[in-house]
Structure formats: C-alpha cells, structure tokens
Amino acid sequence: xxxxxxxxxxxxxxxxxxxxxxxxxxxxxxxxxxxxxxxxxxxxxxxxxxxxxxxxxxxxxxxxxxxxxxxxxxxxxxxxxxxxxxxxxxxxxxxxxxxxxxxxxxxxxxxxxxxxxxxxxxxxxxxxxxxxxxxxxxxxxxxxxxxxxxxxxxxxxxxxxxxxxxxxxxxxxxxxxxxxxxxxxxxxxxxxxxxxxxxxxxxxxxxxxxxxxxxxxxxxxxxxxxxxxxxxxxxxxxxxxxxxxxxxxxxxxxxxxxxxxxxxxxxxxxxxxxxxxxxxxxxxxxxxxxxxxxxxxxxxxxxxxxxxxxxxxxxxxxxxxxxxxxxxxxxxxxxxxxxxxxxxxxxxxxxxxxxxxxxxxxxxxxxxxxxxxx
Amino acid sequence: xxxxxxxxxxxxxxxxxxxxxxxxxxxxxxxxxxxxxxxxxxxxxxxxxxxxxxxxxxxxxxxxxxxxxxxxxxxxxxxxxxxxxxxxxxxxxxxxxxxxxxxxxxxxxxxxxxxxxxxxxxxxxxxxxxxxxxxxxxxxxxxxxxxxxxxxxxxxxxxxxxxxxxxxxxxxxxxxxxxxxxxxxxxxxxxxxxxxxxxxxxxxxxxxxxxxxxxxxxxxxxxxxx
Numbered sequence: 118x119x120x121x122x123x124x125x126x127x128x129x130x131x132x133x134x135x136x137x138x139x140x141x142x143x144x145x146x147x148x149x150x151x152x153x154x155x156x157x158x159x160x161x162x163x164x165x166x167x168x169x170x171x172x173x174x175x176x177x178x179x180x181x182x183x184x185x186x187x188x189x190x191x192x193x194x195x196x197x198x199x200x201x202x203x204x205x206x207x208x209x210x211x212x213x214x215x216x217x218x219x220x221x222x223x224x225x226x227x228x229x230x231x232x233x234x235x236x237x238x239x240x241x242x243x244x245x246x247x248x249x250x251x252x253x254x255x256x257x258x259x260x261x262x263x264x265x266x267x268x269x270x271x272x273x274x275x276x277x278x279x280x281x282x283x284x285x286x287x288x289x290x291x292x293x294x295x296x297x298x299x300x301x302x303x304x305x306x307x308x309x310x311x312x313x314x315x316x317x318x319x320x321x322x323x324x325x326x327x328x329x330x331x332x333x334x335x336x337x338x339x340x341x342x343x344x345x346x347x348x349x350x351x352x353x354x355x356x357x358x359x360x361x362x363x364x365x366x367x368x369x370x371x372x373x374x375x376x377x378x379x380x381x382x383x384x385x386x387x388x389x390x391x392x393x394x395x396x397x398x399x400x401x402x403x404x405x406x407x408x409x410x411x412x413x414x415x416x417x418x419x420x421x422x423x424x425x426x427x428x429x430x431x432x433x434x435x436x437x438x439x440x441x442x443x444x445x446x447x448x449x450x451x452x453x454x455x456x457x458x459x460x461x462x463x464x465x466x467x468x469x470x471x472x473x474x475x476x477x478x479x480x481x482x483x484x485x486x487x488x489x490x491x
Numbered sequence: 492x493x494x495x496x497x498x499x500x501x502x503x504x505x506x507x508x509x510x511x512x513x514x515x516x517x518x519x520x521x522x523x524x525x526x527x528x529x530x531x532x533x534x535x536x537x538x539x540x541x542x543x544x545x546x547x548x549x550x551x552x553x554x555x556x557x558x559x560x561x562x563x564x565x566x567x568x569x570x571x572x573x574x575x576x577x578x579x580x581x582x583x584x585x586x587x588x589x590x591x592x593x594x595x596x597x598x599x600x601x602x603x604x605x606x607x608x609x610x611x612x613x614x615x616x617x618x619x620x621x622x623x624x625x626x627x628x629x630x631x632x633x634x635x636x637x638x639x640x641x642x643x644x645x646x647x648x649x650x651x652x653x654x655x656x657x658x659x660x661x662x663x664x665x666x667x668x669x670x671x672x673x674x675x676x677x678x679x680x681x682x683x684x685x686x687x688x689x690x691x692x693x694x695x696x697x698x699x700x701x702x703x704x705x706x707x708x709x710x711x712x713x714x715x716x717x
Contacts, residue, residue, distance in 0.1 A: 175645065
C-alpha cells in the first residue's frame with residue numbers, strides 16, 4: 118500500500134482540523150483586514166465594519182483557544198492518543214533524513230533519505246508514518262499558534278499586565294510580535310494549502326485530513342505479495358496542471374506581497390510604528406492575492422468535508438442495498454468491497470473496487486494509533 | 492499697585508494664541524480643582540457624563556507639602572520632595588511625538604499638519620492600543636461598557652479632546668482654557684507657554700521624557716532651561 122490512503126487521524130482530530138482551519142482563516146481575514154486596512158478595506162466592511170471586525174477577531178480567537186484546549190485535553194486523557202505526543206518528537210532518523218535532504222539539495226547525495234519520503238507510492242513499511250517534514254509542520258504551527266494565542270490574549274486583556282503594559286514600547290512589542298507571527302504563519306498556511314491540495318496524488322484535497330481513519334479502507338495483507346502499491350492506477354485530473362501553475366503563482370505572489378507589505382510598513386521585523394497605511398496599487402493587488410489563496414484554502418477545507426459526507430452517504434447507501442431482506446450477511450461488507458460506490462480516490466472522485474486489496478474494518482495497517490499530523 | 496508694577500511682568504491670559512502650531516499645557520500651580528474646565532467641555536461638546544475628554548487629577552489630596560498648602564509645587568518636585576496636594580487638568584496635549592499615533596494600527600489617529608492630533612471615527616476599530624500608549628490617559632472609550640463591546644472588550648470607538656479645533660479655527664480658545672478661572676490651561680506656541688510659566692514662576696510638572704513626548708526634543712529644551 119501507499120501512505121496515500123491509510124487513515125491518519127481520528128474522527129475528533131479531523132473535525133478539530135476543519136474547525137481549527139475555520140477559526141484560523143477568520144482570524145487571518147480579520148487580523149489582516151485590520152493590519153492592511155488600506156489594501157483590504159472591503160474585507161473590513163465584510164467583517165462587520167470598523168466597529169465589528171475586532172469583535173469577530175476576538176470571537177474567533179476565543180473559539181480557537183477553547184477548541185485547542187478541548188482537543189489537547191482529549192488527546193491527553195485518551196490513553197491511546199497520549200503516545201501521539203511522543204510520536205511527533207524528532208528522533209535520530211529524522212535528523213539523518215534532514216541532513217541527507219540538505220546534502221541532496223546541494224547535490225552531494227544521490228537520493229533523498231527513505232525517512233524523508235512521505236508522498237510517493239512507497240509501501241507502508243518503507244516510509245515513516247510521519248516524516249521530519251510532517252513533524253516540522255506540526256511543531257511550527259503548534260509553536261506559532263501557542264504564541265499567537267498567548268500574545269493575543271494579553272493584548273485583549275491588557276489589564277492582566279497593567280503594571281507594565283502602559284508604555285508605547287510594550288504595546289508595540291506585543292503588537293509587532295503578534296503581527297509578525299501572523300505574517301509568518303500566514304505564509305506557512307498558504308504553503309500548507311498548496312502542498313496538500315495540489316500534490317498530483319491528492320489534488321484537490323488530501324482526504325486523510327477529512328475522512329477519519331475508522332472510515333478509511335485499510336490494507337492488512339502482506340505487502341510483499343504485491344509488487345506495487347496501486348499508485349500507478351491513480352488518474353491525474355486534467356485540470357491539475359494549469360490549476361497547480363495558477364495556484365503556485367498565486368501562493369508566491371501572496372507570500373511575497375504580504376512579506377513586502379510588512380517590510381515596507383516601517384521596519385521589519387520590528388516596526389518603528391504600527392501604521393500600516395499608505396498603500397499602493399501593486400501592494401493592494403498582492404495582499405488581496407494572498408487573501409485569495411487563504412480563501413481557496415478555506416474552500417478546499419469545506420470541499421474536503423463535502424467529499425467526506427458524500428463518501429459516508431455512499432457507504433451507507435451501499436450497505437443498505439446489500440443488506441438481505443431476511444437479515445442475512447452482507448457479502449460486500451465482509452469482503453471489504455464496496456459495490457457500486459467504491460471509495461474516494463485521491464482525486465476526490467471514486468475509485469474502481471478492484472483498485473486494491475483492502476479491508477474495511479476501520480483499523481489501520483497495524484501501526485500505532487496514529488493521530489499524528491503530517 | 493498692579494502686578495505689572497510689582498514684577499515688571501504681566502501674567503497673560505491662558506489662551507495666548509490659537510490655530511496652527513497650537514500647544515496646550517497645564518500650569519499646576521494655578522489649578523484649584525474647581526472642575527470648570529470639565530463643565531465647559533461637556534457643555535460645549537455635549538459629551539456623555541462618563542466621557543472625560545478633560546479630567547482633573549488630584550494627587551496627595553489633603554496633604555500639605557513642605558512649602559505649605561499651595562504654590563511652589565514644581566520647584567519642590569524638582570528638589571526631590573513631595574509637593575503635597577497637586578491638581579492637574581489631564582487631557583490630550585496633542586503631543587509632538589504622539590505615542591497614540593505610533594501605536595494605532597489603522598491610522599485612525601493622525602498628527603495633522605496644523606499640530607492637532609485627530610481621530611477618525613471611520614477607521615478606529617477600538618483596539619485600545621492608544622490607551623496603553625498614551626502616558627496621559629487621554630483616550631476615552633465611552634461605549635466600552637455597552638453590549639457586545641463589553642462582552643468582547645472591543646472598547647467601541649475612541650474619543651478624546653479635539654483641542655476645540657473648530658473654535659480655534661475661528662480664533663477662539665478651547666472651551667476649557669477660556670472657562671478656566673485661574674488660567675491654569677495654557678494655550679499657545681511652545682515658546683509662549685514656556686515664557687508664561689517662567690513669568691508665573693511656575694514650571695512643568697512632567698518629567699523630561701514626558702516633555703519630549705509633548706513638545707518634541709527641541710521645544711522641550713525651552714522648559715528645561717527655566
């Protein structure tokens with residue numbers, strides 16, 4: 118099998134991921150509408166005007182903190198999930214993979230380290246469940262979100278630090294820090310959207326982020342009995358090439374514009390003042406392109422949930438059709454095949470049932486209870 | 492015998508000049524905490540009862556300084572002593588290096604060409620950074636205790652002393668300064684204010700850092716030379 122298709126996340130985590138995306142996107146939209154209000158004046162109006170935009174920002178921020186607090190507690194309380202916190206810790210293999218990747222990039226190594234592979238059609242025992250890149254994404258976003266939440270809370274509840282908050286320097290330090298983190302994280306989210314939405318094997322969405330592992334068909338046979346993983350049977354959508362090129366350009370323009378806009382607003386990373394105004398046509402276009410990339414990410418996140426709902430409905434209909442009137446056994450379920458409905462392909466459509474040998478019992482491939490990201 | 496005959500100098504009115512380049516500054520030796528300025532401001536601008544565009548801050552209330560009940564407060568302060576009860580009309584001083592302007596993320600606060608610091612109601616998002624940045628407590632958020640603003644702490648739209656810009660445009664002084672019975676609110680250029688304080692044998696109650704914020708590094712020297 119490939120690691121394209123095994124379920125990686127639990128139901129709670131996939132739901133958490135979608136809600137996290139929703140709150141983070143709203144935080145970005147409102148935060149950027151405030152910071153780059155000259156370029157995004159229309160977004161300020163859309164988010165409740167100058168009197169409502171901060172309200173939406175704070176509501177989304179509070180929701181994010183509640184959501185994260187719930188998810189972390191849930192993961193800590195579930196004995197089967199606690200190991201995930203160890204699972205994302207970097208180990209020696211990750212360091213070797215990172216070093217070899219650097220050498221590879223510099224032309225001093227012939228191939229990438231096996232532990233650096235995460236997308237291509239390798240069998241499950243050939244690649245780590247989560248590579249150092251996946252761990253990096255988890256850690257970077259975790260640290261960024263944590264710092265954004267803390268600094269955001271302190272900015273919101275200024276009275277908590279009233280004894281030493283009341284000075285221009287401290288205000289600017291907090292706000293510049295919060296804004297700088299926002300810029301860095303925005304660039305990461307844009308890249309994250311591109312990386313997971315526009316990979317040829319996943320385009321337009323990577324279903325493992327939306328379909329819980331207990332609903333994902335899994336492979337439990339001996340991998341050695343199969344020469345390939347079935348990746349060669351994937352069909353590339355005809356729109357992938359131009360869509361990826363367009364999205365790639367938008368991501369680069371968006372990232373560069375947001376960074377340049379931050380630079381030109383009086384010093385980077387620490388501004389001499391917080392005035393973000395005095396826009397230009399070029400910067401207005403660029404920053405809006407960045408917001409468009411974010412919007413595409415939000416739409417793709419919703420689309421992933423649409424695909425999940427569609428797939429779950431198909432499975433239910435299939436199960437209903439195959440149930441014998443006398444209450445007999447459902448052959449299709451026992452064999453793991455899904456007559457008529459198939460399973461969602463990585464292209465968002467359905468795959469033929471003879472595409473692979475899978476069981477459909479809701480377990481993964483026998484590895485750890487893998488709720489880790491990547 | 493007039494004051495002129497005694498000292499050779501005449502105290503000016505509080506309002507010495509208006510309009511472009513106007514500065515506004517308190518004379519703590521003169522302020523008697525009568526509240527006239529607060530009343531004049533509210534009467535002129537019809538502000539809510541809890542919206543203090545100008546407010547009198549009284550420190551060490553009821554305590555006498557080493558010099559007695561009144562006067563000589565700034566000298567006592569400069570000598571490192573506690574000057575006793577001191578009242579100070581606090582408002583927006585339309586600072587030369589206004590911290591509120593620097594920390595405003597939406598450009599709602601502007602230092603205008605004529606010297607006034609203005610707030611644009613259409614741009615203010617109620618983040619209250621200006622409240623944290625201002626050393627003088629000038630920013631007011633009269634709607635911060637209402638409905639969703641209270642729930643989410645958004646503060647509503649910021650409001651502050653306008654310097655009675657409209658009045659000054661027609662050569663009238665700010666309502667507070669015109670009303671002040673003891674001419675404790677001085678309005679004019681930095682030089683005029685410095686000269687007036689010197690004539691009154693008064694001084695600044697603020698430290699050097701605050702003076703540089705209000706008048707800028709160059710003009711602040713006018714006061715330190717006294």
